[in-house]
Amino acid sequence: xxxxxxxxxxxxxxxxxxxLEKATGGEQVTIVEKFPTLGAxxxxxxxxxxxxxxxxxxxxxxxxxxxxxxxxxYSDIKQVKKDNGKIRARILKHSLRVDNTKCNDCKxxxxxxxxxxxxxxxxxxxFRTAVDYFNPATGExxxxxxxxxxCQRSCPVNLDIRTYVGQIADGKYLDSLATIRDRLPLPxxxxxxxxxxxxxxxxxxxxDEPISICFxxxxxxxxxxDKGIEPVYQTPEKKLPEKIAIIGAGPAGLTCAYHLAxxxxxxxxxxxxxxxxxxxxxxxxxxxxxxxxxxxxxVDLIAxxxxxxxxxxxxxxxxxxxxxxxDNDAVFIGAGCHRGLxxxxxxxxxxxxxxxxxxxxxxxxxxxxxxxxxxxKLIVIGGxxxxxxxxxxxxxxxxxEVYILYRRTKKEMPANPWEIDAAEHEGVILQYLAAPVExxxxxxxxxxxxxxxxxxxxxxxxxxxxxxPIQGSEYVIDAQTIVPAISQGTDLDFLGKxxxxxxxxxxxxxxxxxxxxxxxxxxxAGGDVVTGPDIAIRAVAAGKKAADGIHTYLxxx
Amino acid sequence: xxTGRIDPALVAEAFRKGLDGLLVVGCYFGDCHYxxxxxxxxxxxxxxxxxxxxxxxxxxxxxxxxxxxxxxSVFVDIVTEFDTKLRSLGPxxxxxxxxxxxxxxxxxxxxxxxxxxxxxxxxxxxxxxxLESGNMYGEIFTEHEFNRAIDMIxxxxxxxxxxxxxxxxxxxxxxxxxGDLAIxxxxxxxxxxxxxxxxxxxxxxxAGRSPMFQLVPQEV
Numbered sequence: 195x196x197x198x199x200x201x202x203x204x205x206x207x208x209x210x211x212x213x214l215e216k217a218t219g220g221e222q223v224t225i226v227e228k229f230p231t232l233g234a235x236x237x238x239x240x241x242x243x244x245x246x247x248x249x250x251x252x253x254x255x256x257x258x259x260x261x262x263x264x265x266x267x268y269s270d271i272k273q274v275k276k277d278n279g280k281i282r283a284r285i286l287k288h289s290l291r292v293d294n295t296k297c298n299d300c301k302x303x304x305x306x307x308x309x310x311x312x313x314x315x316x317x318x319x320x321f322r323t324a325v326d327y328f329n330p331a332t333g334e335x336x337x338x339x340x341x342x343x344x345c346q347r348s349c350p351v352n353l354d355i356r357t358y359v360g361q362i363a364d365g366k367y368l369d370s371l372a373t374i375r376d377r378l379p380l381p382x383x384x385x386x387x388x389x390x391x392x393x394x395x396x397x398x399x400x401x402d403e404p405i406s407i408c409f410x411x412x413x414x415x416x417x418x419x420d421k422g423i424e425p426v427y428q429t430p431e432k433k434l435p436e437k438i439a440i441i442g443a444g445p446a447g448l449t450c451a452y453h454l455a456x457x458x459x460x461x462x463x464x465x466x467x468x469x470x471x472x473x474x475x476x477x478x479x480x481x482x483x484x485x486x487x488x489x490x491x492x493v494d495l496i497a498x499x500x501x502x503x504x505x506x507x508x509x510x511x512x513x514x515x516x517x518x519x520x521d522n523d524a525v526f527i528g529a530g531c532h533r534g535l536x537x538x539x540x541x542x543x544x545x546x547x548x549x550x551x552x553x554x555x556x557x558x559x560x561x562x563x564x565x566x567x568x569x570x571k572l573i574v575i576g577g578x579x580x581x582x583x584x585x586x587x588x589x590x591x592x593x594x595e596v597y598i599l600y601r602r603t604k605k606e607m608p609a610n611p612w613e614i615d616a617a618e619h620e621g622v623i624l625q626y627l628a629a630p631v632e633x634x635x636x637x638x639x640x641x642x643x644x645x646x647x648x649x650x651x652x653x654x655x656x657x658x659x660x661x662x663p664i665q666g667s668e669y670v671i672d673a674q675t676i677v678p679a680i681s682q683g684t685d686l687d688f689l690g691k692x693x694x695x696x697x698x699x700x701x702x703x704x705x706x707x708x709x710x711x712x713x714x715x716x717x718x719a720g721g722d723v724v725t726g727p728d729i730a731i732r733a734v735a736a737g738k739k740a741a742d743g744i745h746t747y748l749x750x751x
Numbered sequence: 752x753x754t755g756r757i758d759p760a761l762v763a764e765a766f767r768k769g770l771d772g773l774l775v776v777g778c779y780f781g782d783c784h785y786x787x788x789x790x791x792x793x794x795x796x797x798x799x800x801x802x803x804x805x806x807x808x809x810x811x812x813x814x815x816x817x818x819x820x821x822x823x824s825v826f827v828d829i830v831t832e833f834d835t836k837l838r839s840l841g842p843x844x845x846x847x848x849x850x851x852x853x854x855x856x857x858x859x860x861x862x863x864x865x866x867x868x869x870x871x872x873x874x875x876x877x878x879x880x881x882l883e884s885g886n887m888y889g890e891i892f893t894e895h896e897f898n899r900a901i902d903m904i905x906x907x908x909x910x911x912x913x914x915x916x917x918x919x920x921x922x923x924x925x926x927x928x929x930g931d932l933a934i935x936x937x938x939x940x941x942x943x944x945x946x947x948x949x950x951x952x953x954x955x956x957x958a959g960r961s962p963m964f965q966l967v968p969q970e971v
Contacts, residue, residue: 291888305949308868308904310941320944361894 444473446721549640807850
């Protein structure tokens with residue numbers, strides 16, 4: 195290509211004219227048009243029959259025969275990136291869904307096509323059929339096909355939701371479960387805890403309310419449980435010899451192992467620091483939201499594919515990261531975010547462990563059944579799901595009073611609204627527009643907290659109104675236990691000093707978005723350790739992406 | 752004759768001529784001499800039942816039952832059951848149906864045209880491959896999805912056939928059609944433009960401010 199090239203998006207009349215102008219000026223031109231035809235040509239069939247009658251833009255002929263102009267019809271721009279002073283665009287060219295070499299132009303398809311849809315050519319003013327878009331230049335037909343449904347597109351793993359919900363409607367429950375397991379190995383667990391971005395996007399909500407996509411997943415998983423069917427996850431006959439180590443048996447690690455086993459890898463080892471599988475699903479999500487027994491069963495099914503899950507094997511303590519890299523052909527890091535962030539207020543460090551427990555430790559110790567000194571009042575600070583979980587767990591442990599302190603209002607809380615309602619219903623007291631200032635103690639133990647009242651100011655970068663402290667409004671509340679649940683961060687100490695992996699300022703890994711590969715060949719990462727604290731289904735998606743990336747990497751080695 | 756050969760248009764015609772009920776008794780699934788004849792019959796009759804229900808007839812007047820030629824007593828049971836049902840419903844277009852006699856027969860006429868049209872035949876013929884082996888691109892549909900599509904096609908085709916029936920009596924404006932058929936005029940407009948694109952309807956003349964549309968004779 196010449197040093198100067200132009201990309202024109204949209205091949206309408208203006209786009210065509212512009213392309214001609216640029217090409218005449220000596221530049222290389224590429225036209226990208228989303229319809230299969232150029233220059234807004236779409237003439238009703240009955241008008242094309244008489245040649246003189248047809249309206250054809252004279253520029254079009256010139257465009258088609260110009261050497262400097264490259265025409266990409268029926269294409270979409272997927273990504274535009276700056277690259278060394280140039281602009282680089284990724285373009286997806288769709289293929290036509292009619293084999294036009296076999297088409298003999300009998301027009302029967304147009305007459306019988308049963309799909310009447312709003313015509314996007316005239317902004318939905320009229321109906322058209324799905325098989326349409328006669329292209330006057332080439333004589334081509336095409337069947338219009340929508341992209342993925344909105345639910346599937348909004349799901350991080352792109353579950354085939356339309357099919358599995360349809361199969362449930364047909365009563366084919368086990369087929370539906372098989373459809374889900376094609377991409378998601380933990381249907382029962384995710385079906386209970388997912389905050390379902392799919393339902394938020396569901397088109398049905400504009401009519402009445404969204405389809406309960408998430409609970410339908412749980413429903414089919416429970417049917418299998420109810421009927422006592424023990425499924426076996428199949429692995430292919432042909433086995434692949436490479437060894438792969440996975441750090442962390444959380445949703446990302448388990449999914450990665452599952453998809454690798456399905457590709458035929460037989461030496462997949464998961465190193466799990468704790469004595470239990472599931473990562474946050476086990477030690478973060480309380481029993482009342484996700485029964486441990488059920489999670490254990492789903493993990494056992496994955497382990498049944500020949501995956502070696504080594505518990506109590508903390509990388510960096512029981513085995514070094516360098517050894518893992520030496521002994522294996524590929525390593526996947528799915529270690530998660532298991533360190534609660536600090537409040538950064540006076541008194542916090544002083545009483546660490548003496549009444550101040552971060553939410554990660556708090557929830558983990560409860561999940562593992564460790565004893566805890568339950569007395570008096572519990573204050574949870576934060577407004578996310580971890581905060582609500584901590585508060586509801588605390589309520590079940592038997593604290594006299596449980597408070598949640600949040601610096602904005604209920605409307606801005608990032609936790610799922612149904613969880614907030616459930617917590618309120620149970621008796622957790624929510625205090626909005628308050629922030630901690632100082633942790634107070636007596637005799638070496640926490641005795642209370644000094645707070646300040648807030649008010650909402652201008653919207654900040656996240657679109658939520660920024661809380662501003664009201665001067666002189668400090669007050670003190672008594673508390674025996676304080677659980678900060680303000681966010682979680684990664685703990686990358688297990689890697690050792692000279693790991694050479696690119697770590698950004700959030701202390702997470704920089705990975706290739708397509709393959710999940712880090713900058714070190716053979717090392718892949720995904721899940722919370724890349725994204726920061728995030729929802730489980732996104733970790734599942736990262737695990738699947740990494741499995742594909744590892745497969746490509748090992749097969750091309 | 753194989754039950755698979757029963758044309759839905761004949762079913763509609765039978766009802767239009769005053770039949771009160773129609774019982775189709777075919778072989779058991781798996782016993783078919785032609786392998787899939789009874790599956791075809793069930794698909795066609797299910798679809799016909801949906802259409803008949805849509806136009807306001809009691810869909811129980813059409814039934815598909817299965818028994819083998821050796822099971823005399825089963826056959827007797829089936830016929831007795833159907834007979835009792837039919838007696839409770841009374842004559843066609845009476846108490847047992849949502850839409851009453853004169854309108855129902857007019858609707859049945861349009862229903863016969865719908866069932867005889869290429870579109871319905873093609874769609875229902877694709878049912879088995881779509882549900883089992885998928886379309887040309889290997890996309891398999893669920894029964895629920897297919898039935899939903901069928902329901903939509905039934906509604907649209909009924910309206911289109913009613914429009915075409917009106918137009919066969921002479922050219923009409925969209926406003927007049929909408930008033931006659933009690934369909935919103937923007938829907939009629941969309942149907943007319945779609946039919947125009949398919950070459951089935953054309954502009955006749957403009958009377959006052961309203962364009963009048965007429966039928967284009969189709970080659971068969």
